[in-house]
Amino acid sequence: MPFDAAEYAERLRDTKTRMEHYEVDVIVLTDPSNMCYLTGYDGWSFYVPQCLVVALDAEEPIWIGRGMDANAAKVTTRLSYENILPYADDYVQSTEKHALEFVAEIIAERGWGAKVVGIEADGYYLSPRGAGSLRAGLPDARITDITGLVNWVRSIKSLAEIAVMRQAARILEHVMEAGVEAVRPGVRQCDAAAAILKAATEGTPEFGGDYTAIVPMLPSGKGTSTPHLTWSDAVFNQGEATILELAGCRTRYHTPMARTVFLGDPPQKMLDVAQVVVEGLNNALEAVKPGVTCEQVEGVWRDTIAKHGIVKDSRIGYSIGLSYPPDWGERTMSLRPGDETEIHPNMTFHMIPGVWMDDWGIEISEPFLVTETGAEPFASFERGLLVR
Amino acid sequence: MPFDAAEYAERLRDTKTRMEHYEVDVIVLTDPSNMCYLTGYDGWSFYVPQCLVVALDAEEPIWIGRGMDANAAKVTTRLSYENILPYADDYVQSTEKHALEFVAEIIAERGWGAKVVGIEADGYYLSPRGAGSLRAGLPDARITDITGLVNWVRSIKSLAEIAVMRQAARILEHVMEAGVEAVRPGVRQCDAAAAILKAATEGTPEFGGDYTAIVPMLPSGKGTSTPHLTWSDAVFNQGEATILELAGCRTRYHTPMARTVFLGDPPQKMLDVAQVVVEGLNNALEAVKPGVTCEQVEGVWRDTIAKHGIVKDSRIGYSIGLSYPPDWGERTMSLRPGDETEIHPNMTFHMIPGVWMDDWGIEISEPFLVTETGAEPFASFERGLLVR
Numbered sequence: 001m002p003f004d005a006a007e008y009a010e011r012l013r014d015t016k017t018r019m020e021h022y023e024v025d026v027i028v029l030t031d032p033s034n035m036c037y038l039t040g041y042d043g044w045s046f047y048v049p050q051c052l053v054v055a056l057d058a059e060e061p062i063w064i065g066r067g068m069d070a071n072a073a074k075v076t077t078r079l080s081y082e083n084i085l086p087y088a089d090d091y092v093q094s095t096e097k098h099a100l101e102f103v104a105e106i107i108a109e110r111g112w113g114a115k116v117v118g119i120e121a122d123g124y125y126l127s128p129r130g131a132g133s134l135r136a137g138l139p140d141a142r143i144t145d146i147t148g149l150v151n152w153v154r155s156i157k158s159l160a161e162i163a164v165m166r167q168a169a170r171i172l173e174h175v176m177e178a179g180v181e182a183v184r185p186g187v188r189q190c191d192a193a194a195a196i197l198k199a200a201t202e203g204t205p206e207f208g209g210d211y212t213a214i215v216p217m218l219p220s221g222k223g224t225s226t227p228h229l230t231w232s233d234a235v236f237n238q239g240e241a242t243i244l245e246l247a248g249c250r251t252r253y254h255t256p257m258a259r260t261v262f263l264g265d266p267p268q269k270m271l272d273v274a275q276v277v278v279e280g281l282n283n284a285l286e287a288v289k290p291g292v293t294c295e296q297v298e299g300v301w302r303d304t305i306a307k308h309g310i311v312k313d314s315r316i317g318y319s320i321g322l323s324y325p326p327d328w329g330e331r332t333m334s335l336r337p338g339d340e341t342e343i344h345p346n347m348t349f350h351m352i353p354g355v356w357m358d359d360w361g362i363e364i365s366e367p368f369l370v371t372e373t374g375a376e377p378f379a380s381f382e383r384g385l386l387v388r
Numbered sequence: 389m390p391f392d393a394a395e396y397a398e399r400l401r402d403t404k405t406r407m408e409h410y411e412v413d414v415i416v417l418t419d420p421s422n423m424c425y426l427t428g429y430d431g432w433s434f435y436v437p438q439c440l441v442v443a444l445d446a447e448e449p450i451w452i453g454r455g456m457d458a459n460a461a462k463v464t465t466r467l468s469y470e471n472i473l474p475y476a477d478d479y480v481q482s483t484e485k486h487a488l489e490f491v492a493e494i495i496a497e498r499g500w501g502a503k504v505v506g507i508e509a510d511g512y513y514l515s516p517r518g519a520g521s522l523r524a525g526l527p528d529a530r531i532t533d534i535t536g537l538v539n540w541v542r543s544i545k546s547l548a549e550i551a552v553m554r555q556a557a558r559i560l561e562h563v564m565e566a567g568v569e570a571v572r573p574g575v576r577q578c579d580a581a582a583a584i585l586k587a588a589t590e591g592t593p594e595f596g597g598d599y600t601a602i603v604p605m606l607p608s609g610k611g612t613s614t615p616h617l618t619w620s621d622a623v624f625n626q627g628e629a630t631i632l633e634l635a636g637c638r639t640r641y642h643t644p645m646a647r648t649v650f651l652g653d654p655p656q657k658m659l660d661v662a663q664v665v666v667e668g669l670n671n672a673l674e675a676v677k678p679g680v681t682c683e684q685v686e687g688v689w690r691d692t693i694a695k696h697g698i699v700k701d702s703r704i705g706y707s708i709g710l711s712y713p714p715d716w717g718e719r720t721m722s723l724r725p726g727d728e729t730e731i732h733p734n735m736t737f738h739m740i741p742g743v744w745m746d747d748w749g750i751e752i753s754e755p756f757l758v759t760e761t762g763a764e765p766f767a768s769f770e771r772g773l774l775v776r
Contacts, residue, residue: 043616044602047512047715068702068744071614089702090726093719095536098510122486122517124435125714128509129533131516145517148483190596194589201582201619208578208621214432215599226459228431231589232639233596251620314456314477325713326513327435331481338478356456 001040002251003160005078011038014153016056025115026055026107027146028134030126032324034150036252039063039079043072046125046324048092049099055112064103066092100130104137113138118146124326151332155319157346161253162369165321165348167207168255169367169378171248175199176257176381179246183261183388185238189218189231196246210249213328217245224361227354239264243363247328254320254328255378256350258363261386270362273310273355274385277364280304281353284316285366288375294339301353310355317351320367345372389428390639391548393466399426402541404444413503414443414495415534416522418514420712422538424640427451427467431460434513434712436480437487443500452491454480488518492525501526506534512714539720543707545734549641550757553709553736555595556643557755557766559636563587564645564769567634571649573626577606577619584634598637601716605633612749615742627652631751635716642708642716643766644738646751649774658750661698661743662773665752668692669741672704673754676763682727689741698743705739708755733760
């Protein structure tokens with residue numbers, strides 16, 4: 001397990017403190033990142049219903065999942081076996097019964113049937129039907145939405161987590177180098193993606209890589225007008241740009257980064273915009289300090305690019321850390337107008353001020369740690385449009 | 389785009405026929421596999437709300453997603469631009485507003501506010517809060533659950549889809565070879581996973597690989613007692629087994645396969661169980677014919693292993709094809725007791741009769757196509773416990 005028992009105990013304590021604040025007695029966590037954060041549970045089993053039940057009056061969380069995954073809970077967590085509760089296989093993808101009915105039965109059996117029960121109603125991997133089954137099975141409970149409760153506990157990292165993210169950053173540097181190296185005229189996109197995934201997974205000799213919560217994003221040519229395209233077996237062309245949004249991942253902790261590579265002589269407009277993006281990124285990183293708010297940081301970016309006549313209407317960053325597909329963000333803070341969250345030491349962000357035009361775009365980003373004095377980029381990689 | 393316009397038109401026609409049968413006027417598809425199936429839309433954007441709205445009285449589906457992803461819809465689909473409707477970025481991960489409110493507004497604007505509207509209430513990527521927002525925004529509509537509607541359309545493949553799955557199988561053979569080759573005493577698991585991901589992504593010289601909807605699963609040693617563990621940087625040990633459940637993926641179509649590798653001399657019990665698994669697998673494959681049911685196929689497996697005193701209480705297979713994370717199954721048919729679905733030509737399955745004991749396990753599986761006469765395995769790879 002990547003962390004010691006004391007660290008998991010502290011995470012659980014902080015979660016329970018927040019539960020008291022939210023005035024909930026029991027929470028049902030279906031986000032695999034939150035399940036892993038509190039217990040270490042790690043398996044690709046989130047394509048079927050599973051959850052962790054945390055109750056204020058129970059010392060240990062309860063893992064509930066599919067029968068064949070119970071051994072994964074035994075192998076990857078310190079939970080006592082009596083708190084690992086498998087459901088029968090005929091719940092899987094059934095139209096007649098739902099695993100959340102089983103979860104409701106367990107909650108009722110433990111005496112929490114008339115309590116306030118929180119669910120992650122806007123997270124991943126709890127379906128509307130699943131929520132309905134839980135509600136129907138607990139007619140006397142008050143079901144309430146606690147989306148983000150554990151995510152907010154996660155927003156400030158421990159020293160052990162920061163150490164792991166620094167390891168992820170070593171992997172990231174290796175990955176980005178492999179990616180930039182692989183983007184060459186005539187090379188198939190899938191071969192570049194193969195080199196990237198190999199680098200991300202082998203990691204470094206000291207630190208093996210884990211799978212990233214998002215696959216390499218690799219829009220090329222006109223595709224750079226949008227950020228979330230993956231790859232095909234088309235080749236890279238001379239005279240075109242390719243965006244690489246990649247990450248290093250170490251025991252589920254991510255440090256992502258984007259760079260834009262141009263093959264040949266970039267048009268002046270692209271050079272100009274890249275320079276503005278770097279200036280805005282640098283200024284916004286400079287503005288990060290404990291005590292400033294997320295929107296203030298974004299405001300510095302916005303003011304910088306406005307001077308150059310550029311407008312961007314999407315957020316420029318988000319909190320990062322432990323994650324599972326489909327997102328390596330933590331879904332708490334965003335660097336954007338209206339987010340008044342105060343920045344604290346040991347928060348970690350991905351600042352990604354992408355600019356997308358009608359048929360081209362630029363992404364240059366940095367993952368960073370908030371220290372007592374400012375933003376410390378996790379990784380070191382040439383910051384600018386990479387011309388090859 | 390991987391398929392021609394006529395194929396997409398036929399998929400849409402089949403979907404509308406099924407909508408009539410379900411008595412729904414409009415469906416909101418949030419499963420990225422179904423969005424891609426009907427339009428070709430392909431981007432890693434499903435970590436924020438997005439959907440395809442299909443209405444009986446509209447010729448074309450409507451794509452609704454985040455602003456920055458609208459260009460991805462323009463690049464990857466044939467939809468007319470007036471049916472690509474982006475929402476503003478402040479909907480993203482907001483606690484105050486939800487993108488499904490925007491979806492409801494569009495449905496109302498198009499005059500469908502008092503219709504029967506189907507949602508994928510037990511699929512991926514529609515949250516309970518999202519469903520609630522849709523419901524609140526369409527007070528005069530009747531909201532109904534149509535989970536699986538398009539998945540069932542997908543269950544019988546076209547010849548073009550089968551051709552793509554055969555390409556995926558060529559990639560799979562390359563991947564499995566790389567994986568079995570990489571599992572050696574003293575090699576880090578992450579290095580084997582790196583070799584696997586490289587092979588899966590480069591594919592073959594003719595057919596580039598796409599990302600698989602599930603990452604390589606690689607339980608080793610005691611971890612083979614459970615199927616869904618991924619890798620760490622621990623090394624493989626002499627005298628231990630490793631399960632490889634991998635896939636080839638071609639333009640989002642999957643052919644998965646599992647094999648078990650033993651380093652050294654396997655214990656007799658493992659050799660015995662592997663032999664029974666292969667016998668059961670062979671018999672069950674032999675039993676596949678158009679007209680038999682899913683449960684009849686499983687029954688043949690069950691009878692075979694019962695003779696050897698082995699019991700397995702989980703399903704032995706499922707429908708496969710086009711998919712996005714977190715699952716490469718289609719979530720329609722399962723090879724298990726109670727599934728009375730009749731098997732038809734051009735259905736495609738992954739038959740995976742895994743057996744997991746307290747501290748070890750065996751998986752040997754085959755992806756196959758149903759022909760007019762029986763099961764045709766997609767891939768060719770030594771079927772048995774692989775001793776190295």
